[in-house]
Amino acid sequence: MGAIDVTEQDSATPDYTMGYGEEYLQALLRLSAKIHAAHLLPYLEPGLKVLDFGCGPGTISIGLAEAVAPAEVHGIDMEPSQIDLAKMFAARYGLDNLTFHVGDVTALPFDDDEFDVAYCHNVLMHVPDTQAVLGEVKRVLKPGGLIASREMISESSFTHPDFGVLRKAWDMFEDLVAADDGHPQMGKDMKAHFVKAGFTRIRTSAAFESYTTPEDVAFIHQVAQQWFLSPEITEAAIKYGAATRELCDAIGTAYDRWKDHPGAFAAIAEGELVAWKPAC
Ligand SMILES: C[S@@+](CC[C@H](N)C(=O)[O-])C[C@H]1O[C@@H](n2cnc3c(N)ncnc32)[C@H](O)[C@@H]1O
Numbered sequence: 257m258g259a260i261d262v263t264e265q266d267s268a269t270p271d272y273t274m275g276y277g278e279e280y281l282q283a284l285l286r287l288s289a290k291i292h293a294a295h296l297l298p299y300l301e302p303g304l305k306v307l308d309f310g311c312g313p314g315t316i317s318i319g320l321a322e323a324v325a326p327a328e329v330h331g332i333d334m335e336p337s338q339i340d341l342a343k344m345f346a347a348r349y350g351l352d353n354l355t356f357h358v359g360d361v362t363a364l365p366f367d368d369d370e371f372d373v374a375y376c377h378n379v380l381m382h383v384p385d386t387q388a389v390l391g392e393v394k395r396v397l398k399p400g401g402l403i404a405s406r407e408m409i410s411e412s413s414f415t416h417p418d419f420g421v422l423r424k425a426w427d428m429f430e431d432l433v434a435a436d437d438g439h440p441q442m443g444k445d446m447k448a449h450f451v452k453a454g455f456t457r458i459r460t461s462a463a464f465e466s467y468t469t470p471e472d473v474a475f476i477h478q479v480a481q482q483w484f485l486s487p488e489i490t491e492a493a494i495k496y497g498a499a500t501r502e503l504c505d506a507i508g509t510a511y512d513r514w515k516d517h518p519g520a521f522a523a524i525a526e527g528e529l530v531a532w533k534p535a536c
Pocket of ligand 1 (some may be wrong): 274284287312332377378379463476516
């Protein structure tokens with residue numbers, strides 16, 4: 257999808273680390289079900305009713321809706337601006353089986369046993385009470401229903417070469433997510449959470465999302481400079497003690513060097529999971 261102007265929207269909030277500014281939104285607009293729900297797609301077929309919880313701008317929801325049409329897909333997110341965008345994109349795709357709602361994933365506006373499948377991508381890492389989300393999603397899943405998730409493993413992600421600095425950018429990100437009561441290693445912690453929540457037949461895997469072409473490297477550099485090192489993020493990091501001004505400046509300089517390095521290669525590690533609600 258092309259760049260869109262969302263400059264009138266609010267930027268990072270104290271509670272949701274990534275914020276809703278244009279720079280981070282451009283990263284979400286690159287996502288697709290084909291890649292970012294690849295471990296779920298083999299389980300989908302026409303007729304299955306799906307919930308995409310924490311759907312953001314809905315770019316993954318669109319692919320899920322294509323996979324299960326004519327059955328309904330419902331996306332839900334707490335941020336009205338993301339839901340407005342999701343509705344706009346769904347209309348562009350002409351999908352009439354996709355509906356978006358503003359709401360909290362810990363208090364879903366759906367009946368018990370309503371969905372065949374529930375999915376989330378990089379949402380559990382931002383919600384403080386993991387059991388509250390999983391319990392609520394389990395409630396709206398049919399007995400025997402499938403839940404799948406894909407969540408970041410920040411400590412296994414990397415930006416190479418590091419110049420002795422860029423690992424500290426990941427550390428800063430982790431401290432910031434934790435300061436917002438999030439879980440930066442959720443991709444590998446989630447299996448235990450799903451066991452505790454009473455899901456069965458849990459299967460986990462892991463994947464790297466790689467950034468290596470000149471376009472990818474330019475994209476990561478832009479996200480780093482314009483989103484991660486934006487005043488909203490750096491001021492929050494300094495306030496929470498996750499960074500100093502000197503560290504932020506050093507990270508900016510290192511990312512400029514990285515962009516021009518012939519070996520520039522970054523990868524985001526993601527844990528993937530499928531599990532089932534017990535049939536009875
Ligand atoms: C990193 S974004 C991922 C969006 C989408 N799943 C994707 O991958 O494109 C996380 C999303 O979770 C949403 N979110 C976080 N906490 C939430 C909550 N308690 N209820 C509903 N949405 C929530 C945020 O508003 C944000 O849109």
